[in-house]
Amino acid sequence: MYQNLLVGFFIFYLGSFSCHVLSKTDSQDASALNVMYTSLHSPSQLSNWKAGGGDPCGEHWKGITCSGSSVTEIKLSGLGLNGQLGYQLTNLKSVSYLDVSNNNLKDSIPYQLPPNLKHLDLSENQFSGTVPYSISQMSELKYLNLGSNQLNGQLSDMFQKNEKLETLDLSKNQLTGELPRSFASLSSLKKLYLQNNQFTGSINVLGKLPLDELNVENNKFSGWVPEELKDIAKTGGNSWSSSPAPPPPPGTKPVTKRKASPFREGDESSSSKIWQWVIIAIAVLLALAIIAIVIALFSRRRSSPSSHFLDEERASQRRAFTPLASQELTNDMAPESIKPFKGIDDYKGGQDYMGFHDYKSNQDHYKGNLFVFWHLLEVNQFNNVKSTNAQAAPFSMADLLTATANFATGRLLGEGTIGRVYRAKYPDGKVLAVKKIDSSHFQRANSESFSEIVQNISRIRHTNIAELVGFCSEQGHNILIYDYYRNGSLHEFLH
Known part of the structure; x- marks a missing residue:
């Protein structure tokens, strides 16, 4: 007999232990949520919820957050819920966050709310009646939003213990009467929304609060707006006094106005x-x-193919090489009009003609004289010419193409009667003037005759003639290379 009793007791104990192990949620929390579910008319939106029993934490009821076996958060905003919240919410002692905003909940706000709430949002429903007194006992409450409901009556003087409250929204209700004196105890309040009610009296009780945002529009307030609040308050739609505000009592500290927050809720x-x-x-x-x-x-x-090309001069404003003004030398010049002469070695300064000797034809005389005339006609001087033994250096076409960016238009300095002048810049910074001779002047001449002409010209020295430093006769091109002289005013050269 004793054996049977012992076995029965053991089975009962195991059953109780199994139920305790399998259920993760505190029984009081589960019971309170069962009542809430029934009061909300058992909506299908609340998945996994049950009217009796169940395990909110273990079965992941919609909107429920747990810590261990305790329910800590209830978030059921915007689910289209109807009905009421039930009468056992006070048993949810671990719940710190309750949000059932934007639903269709009716009747009065339950008197018994979770006692340890930090965040309570019942806004945008159809709650009526007064603000429940149980809120006055929530010493940890930081956020309270009862806006956009149908609450009425006067506010009880019940906010002495809500010292941690930072945001209070009672807007868009039908609340009446004066503001309770206990508002002065809300020492942490930053945001207060009282608009669209029927409050009366003054708002002086709010003057010392550390508010950043205040909206009291569309009420029946009277008196004066405290100086401390004038820069942050929205005050339209009231019956403020138009007369000057009375002076503060003797010994009152100067008022420090607060600046409006750049972003306001509402x-x-x-x-x-x-x-x-x-x-x-x-x-x-x-x-x-x-x-x-x-x-x-x-x-x-x-830009040019070579990276070392930089056009630091403004070609459109400052010509680097003066183009020939004279058009007297043209392709139509008759070779017979140029006098042959014996040679550059026999030339003496001050004579009025110049030529080269030992040319085989008048065409050769024309070509030789043409280069010299090009020098002298540009400066309109024929005297002070000297002969030297200097030799012009040969330049390769490849180097000239690189230095002039393939004779680009942007490198063009000027144009004379026998060709165009281009600016050439080398990687070492050296700048030269390159005269590309029109090929029509040497249709039948070979590179040897051009080189001979160049060597004769390179021996000429004159103060007003740029020195010929090199030449190129490749690929059917005949080119003269000179030192580069930039044009400019005397002031620019001196300074």
Whole structure:
């Protein structure tokens, strides 16, 4: 008999232990949620919820957050719920966050709410009646939103213990009477929204609060707005006094006005406009950056093949080489009009003609004299010419093409009667003037005759004639290379 009793007791103990192990949620929490589910008419939106029993934490009831076996958060906002919240919420002692906003909940707010709430949001429902006194016992409460309901009556003087409250929203209700004196105890309050009610009296009780945002629009307030609040308060739609405010009592400290917060809850249009301007500014900056990059890439593509080419002079404003003004020498000049002469070695300064000797034809005389005339006609002087034994150096066509960027238009300095002059810059920084002779002047001449002509010209020295330093006769081109002299005013050269 004793054996049977012992076995029965053991089986009962195991059953109780199994139920305790399998259930993760505190029984009081589960029971309170069972009652809430029934009071909400057992909505299908609340998945996994049950009217009796169940395990909210273990079965992951919708909107329920747990810590261990205790329910800590209830978030059921915007689910279209109807009915009431039930009468056992006070048993949810570990719940710190309760949000059932934006539903269709009716009747009075339950008197018995979770006692240790830090965040309570019952806004945008159809609650009626007064603000429950149980809120006065929530010493940890930081956020309270009862806005957009149908609450009525006067506020009880019950806020002495809500010293940690930072945000209080009672807007868009039907609350009446004066503000309770216990509002002065809300020493942490930053945001207060009382608009669209029927409050009366003054708002002086709010003057010492550390508010950043205050909205008391569309009430029946009277008196004066405290100086401390004038810069942050929205006060339209009231019956403020138009007469000057009475002076403060003797010994009152000077008033320190608070600046309005740039973003206010309830002023979404203002903040959204600011964000719109920020986005526009960012878009403009990005567009400018893209344009700058495109211009830089395009400019690089348009630049010369050689990286050492930089046009530091403004070709359009300052010509680096003076083009020939005289058009007296043309391709139609008859060779017979140029006098032959014996040779440059026999030339003496001051004579009025010059030529080369030992040419085989008048055409050769024409070519030789033409180069010398080109020198002298540009400066309109024939005297003070001397003969030396200097020799012009040969330049390769490849180097000249590189130095002049393939005789680019941007390197063009001027154009004379027998060819064009280009600016050539070498990697070592040396700059030369390159005269590319029109091929029509040497249609039948070979490179040897051109070289002979060049060597004769290179022996000429004159103070007003640029020195010939080199030549090139390759690929059917005849080119003269001179020292480069930049044009400019006397002031520019001196300074």
